[in-house]
Amino acid sequence: MALPKLLDDEGEMTQVLVDALEQIFNKYAVDKVMSREKIQQWSLDTNGAEKQLSEESIDEIFEYFDVDEANNLTFGGFLQLYQLQTENEPEETLNDLVSDHSICVRRSPKKSGRPSQQLIVIVQGKHGLVIGT
Structure with a gap:
């Protein structure tokens, strides 16, 4: 199964991916920032207890990515983290998106000879909003 396009031709995150990550960040x-405790919760929810980020890894997030004056992760820093991950492990980024129960990946139906495409969908209440392919 082909991955949805997460990076554009210049290697930057697509707007679709940025929008999906914004939904996760805002949870x-x-x-508008994530404290150490919130990063730990995000890691647990995303990766499960067996693959949760270590304290050392969380320290590296605060060292290498954008933080505010109180040393909380900003949305810009969250995007920096995912830019790096997506460049190196796009499948892991897709897994992170799918682990957030408000975001899923679905295959669009075939249309008159055109192949189906992967879609990133943000689920809002009972309805899904397609945000891109």
């Missing part, structure tokens, strides 16, 4: 952010 955990308080006052």
Whole structure:
């Protein structure tokens, strides 16, 4: 199964991916930033207990990615983290998107000879909103 396009031709995240990541970030952010505790919760929810980020890995997030003056991860830093991951392990980024129960990947139906495509869908309540392929 082909992955949805996560990076554009210049290697930057697609707007579709940025929109999906914004949904995830906003689930955990308080006052538009993620504290250490919120990063731990995001890691647990995304990866499960057996693959949760170590304290050392979380320290590296705060060291290498954009943080505010109180040392909380900003949305920009969250995007930096995912830019790096998506460049190196796009399947892991897709797994992270799917592990967030408000985001899923679905195959669109074939249309008159055109192949189906992978879609990233944000589920809002009972309805899904297709945000891109």
